[in-house]
Amino acid sequence: xxxxxxxxxxxxxxLFGCQNLVAQSGFTAEAVAEEVEGRKVLLTLVLDGGAASYxxxxxxxxxxxxxxxxxxxxxELSKEGRMTVAVxxxxxIQFRWTALDAEGNVILQSESEAVETGAKWFNPYRxxxxxxxxxxxxxxxYYIESAKKAKEIYLRPIAGLNAFExxxxxxxxxxxxVLYVPGIMDLDQVETIAGVIILGHVSKMTARYETGLxxxxxxxxxxxxxxxxxxxxxxxxxxxxxxxxxxxxxxxDDQFAFAAGVDGIxxxxxxxxxxxxxxxxxxxxxxxxxxxSIGAIQIxxxxxxxxxxxxxxxCDYTLIGEEFFAASAYLGKDPKLIGSIKGQDIAKAGIMxxxxxxxxxxxxxxxxxxxxxxxx
Amino acid sequence: xSVNILGGWIAAFLTLSIFSYLYKDNPFYKMxxxxxxxxxxxxxGTLAFWNQIVPNLFGRLWPAAEYSSLEGFNVAWYKLxxxxxxxxxxxxxxxxxxxxxxxxxxxxxxxxxxxxxxLGVFMLFRLIPSIGWLSRWSLAYVVxxxxxxxxYGYMNSNVLAQMYGTILPIEWLPELSFFGNLGNxxxxxxxxxxxxxxxxxxxxxxxxxxxxxxxxxxGIYFLxxxxxxxxxxxxxxxxxxxxxxxxxxxxxxxxxxxxATFILLGVMIVTLYVLSRKPDEASEV
Numbered sequence: 001x002x003x004x005x006x007x008x009x010x011x012x013x014x015l016f017g018c019q020n021l022v023a024q025s026g027f028t029a030e031a032v033a034e035e036v037e038g039r040k041v042l043l044t045l046v047l048d049g050g051a052a053s054y055x056x057x058x059x060x061x062x063x064x065x066x067x068x069x070x071x072x073x074x075x076e077l078s079k080e081g082r083m084t085v086a087v088x089x090x091x092x093i094q095f096r097w098t099a100l101d102a103e104g105n106v107i108l109q110s111e112s113e114a115v116e117t118g119a120k121w122f123n124p125y126r127x128x129x130x131x132x133x134x135x136x137x138x139x140x141x142y143y144i145e146s147a148k149k150a151k152e153i154y155l156r157p158i159a160g161l162n163a164f165e166x167x168x169x170x171x172x173x174x175x176x177x178v179l180y181v182p183g184i185m186d187l188d189q190v191e192t193i194a195g196v197i198i199l200g201h202v203s204k205m206t207a208r209y210e211t212g213l214x215x216x217x218x219x220x221x222x223x224x225x226x227x228x229x230x231x232x233x234x235x236x237x238x239x240x241x242x243x244x245x246x247x248x249x250x251x252x253d254d255q256f257a258f259a260a261g262v263d264g265i266x267x268x269x270x271x272x273x274x275x276x277x278x279x280x281x282x283x284x285x286x287x288x289x290x291x292x293s294i295g296a297i298q299i300x301x302x303x304x305x306x307x308x309x310x311x312x313x314x315c316d317y318t319l320i321g322e323e324f325f326a327a328s329a330y331l332g333k334d335p336k337l338i339g340s341i342k343g344q345d346i347a348k349a350g351i352m353x354x355x356x357x358x359x360x361x362x363x364x365x366x367x368x369x370x371x372x373x374x375x376x
Numbered sequence: 377x378s379v380n381i382l383g384g385w386i387a388a389f390l391t392l393s394i395f396s397y398l399y400k401d402n403p404f405y406k407m408x409x410x411x412x413x414x415x416x417x418x419x420x421g422t423l424a425f426w427n428q429i430v431p432n433l434f435g436r437l438w439p440a441a442e443y444s445s446l447e448g449f450n451v452a453w454y455k456l457x458x459x460x461x462x463x464x465x466x467x468x469x470x471x472x473x474x475x476x477x478x479x480x481x482x483x484x485x486x487x488x489x490x491x492x493x494x495l496g497v498f499m500l501f502r503l504i505p506s507i508g509w510l511s512r513w514s515l516a517y518v519v520x521x522x523x524x525x526x527x528y529g530y531m532n533s534n535v536l537a538q539m540y541g542t543i544l545p546i547e548w549l550p551e552l553s554f555f556g557n558l559g560n561x562x563x564x565x566x567x568x569x570x571x572x573x574x575x576x577x578x579x580x581x582x583x584x585x586x587x588x589x590x591x592x593x594x595g596i597y598f599l600x601x602x603x604x605x606x607x608x609x610x611x612x613x614x615x616x617x618x619x620x621x622x623x624x625x626x627x628x629x630x631x632x633x634x635x636a637t638f639i640l641l642g643v644m645i646v647t648l649y650v651l652s653r654k655p656d657e658a659s660e661v
Contacts, residue, residue, distance in 0.1 A: 128536065129528065129531050129532055129536060132531055132535065132536065133527065133528075133531055136531075153581055154581055154582070154583065155580050155581060156579075156580055156581070156582065156583055156584055158580075186518075187515070187518045187519055187522060188518060188521070188522040188525075188526075189522065189526075190522065190523065190526050190530075193519055193522065193523065220499075221499075221515065221518060224499070224502065224511060224515060225515050225519070228512070228515070250417075251413055251417070252413045252414075252416045252417035252420065253416070253417065253420035253421075253424075254412075254413075254416030254417070254419070254420055256412070257412040257413045257415075257416035257417070258413075260394070260408075260409045260412050260413065261409060261412075261413040263397065263409070264401070264405070264406065264409045264410075267397075267400075267401040268401060282610075282614075285610075285614075305602075305606070306606060306610065308603055308606075309603035309604065309606045309607035309610070310607065310610070312600075312603055313607065320599065321578065322578045322580075323578070323580075326580055341580050341581060342581045345579050345580060345581045345582065348575050348578065348579065349579075351535065351539060351575070352572055352575055352576075354539065355539055355542050355543055355568070355571065355572065356572070358539070358542075358543030359542075359543055359544065359545070359546065359568055362543050362544060362545040363545045363546045363547065365545075369543070370540060370543045373536045373539040373540040373543065374536070374540055
């Protein structure tokens with residue numbers, strides 16, 4: 001007859017063992033590879049268990065062995081376990097997902113089906129963005145047309161933009177020049193493009209008031225575009241005689257060397273007004289502090305959130321984010337641009353309504369709505 | 377004096393020269409500034425040419441190939457390379473025995489790169505005023521391409537990702553304590569109110585008065601608080617950079633560098649003092 005204590009111990013051991021078995025059987029691994037678009041595969045990696053790290057490998061049909069793609073720590077994985085991997089088009093490729101313990105031993109492995117990518121006209125994963133772009137573009141186009149039909153559109157005053165003319169006027173009165181820095185990035189950044197467009201308006205003012213203009217740049221393409229736009233401004237104001245090529249001049253591509261060069265210009269020429277309009281990085285405070293120390297009226301504008309605090313601290317006026325992008329519409333008073341501002345405002349209102357609706361639905365447990373906005 | 381010690385002296389001198397700007401504009405700062413700007417401009421120019429244009433453009437148009445294996449169009453195409461080789465042997469090399477022709481590297485031939493090549497040549501036409509207008513095509517291409525490409529990127533990261541991150545449930549989680557739940561709800565509300573009021577601030581076609589004015593004022597408070605936090609964080613980073621420079625200066629002040637920092641600092645202070653005693657030319661006039 002089995003003793004009662006032995007029975008209890010056996011039962012406990014069995015229960016413990018079963019629990020372990022349950023834990024093991026609940027440990028699953030799955031790798032699903034889907035074609036997203038040319039040269040890109042979306043991997044959904046489902047792993048359930050406490051692995052120390054994961055190894056992702058790939059193999060094409062022609063290769064005999066697995067090739068390591070990357071090692072992934074559990075923390076690096078998103079909740080959904082999704083990641084995109086760059087591949088070559090028209091070559092079937094298979095992925096293997098391996099869970100490793102702390103000693104590097106394989107716990108579990110899963111292989112995906114072979115997947116082949118190719119050039120595509122439409123990426124279904126980006127339908128959400130496509131609809132959003134159509135919605136925003138449609139609104140903007142509609143309001144541009146409305147503005148063209150002479151429908152007056154109200155724009156609230158922005159202090160920084162009203163100060164543009166004041167700053168150039170001050171430089172004129174003092175008989176000093178205006179310094180304009182269109183950021184330190186190339187023309188492939190929208191902030192630089194916006195900065196160069198605003199330069200067109202500022203150079204019109206300097207042409208009108210016969211004030212000196214100095215535009216140091218850090219990229220060759222920006223120099224060419226800025227020269228073109230300044231020349232156009234001086235021509236349109238009927239003062240081509242005041243324009244000279246050296247108004248816009250190249251310093252260097254290097255970030256801090258450029259900052260040192262602009263600081264030197266500020267200390268020697270002592271401009272009465274300085275404009276920082278474009279994309280800036282760590283040099284923003286160096287420039288703005290130097291401008292402040294020479295007593296120049298300073299107007300900054302950028303879309304870089306990390307640099308705005310420095311400009312706000314050291315400049316007289318700062319155009320924050322969208323104010324900066326809206327500046328050319330304000331300064332140029334072109335109905336097309338003003339219409340686009342109105343269109344963007346309506347798009348913003350739509351976005352706010354969608355966020356409000358999403359919060360209510362999410363609170364009541366309808367998560368599908370939020371998933372529509374998942375960035376891809 | 378070893379190269380290391382000479383390097384230490386130059387580094388200490390340039391660092392102190394840049395710091396001398398804190399006193400006022402002076403010849404040391406001017407010299408360091410001009411060296412910095414000149415050297416970096418040359419460095420970036422060289423880097424762009426040898427790391428971008430040669431391997432990524434020329435390397436794709438004329439990748440290294442065995443001369444005997446060339447056939448069809450490539451025979452004539454590599455004849456053009458021969459002409460370029462004549463202009464510059466270092467940029468367009470040919471192996472000594474003449475069997476390998478083309479830019480060394482692992483690029484494969486892609487003749488569509490002829491278009492960026494042409495656009496690049498157009499930029500150089502600015503040097504010839506009569507056809508300088510062609511450079512506008514290159515500029516238009518870059519600006520148009522940037523606008524189109526960024527439109528998707530901004531919509532994805534600045535709009536959709538922001539919406540996804542803001543649509544949060546105001547939930548009462550049973551696993552959290554009363555205060556834990558309150559904190560959770562408060563955090564969610566801060567995010568939602570912050571984003572919505574911040575968006576209100578950026579409404580341009582509406583007068584910010586009454587309720588709209590109040591909401592937009594809340595928005596600007598949120599923006600200012602975030603800017604303050606960002607400012608503090610960045611200042612911490614800058615202090616660590618300053619400590620890095622001081623560490624170097626302290627190292628160069630040791631005997632193994634023959635007290636470079638102290639000697640240079642002394643020479644600079646004396647020179648600046650002498651210069652400050654010299655009557656200003658402008659005031660004499």
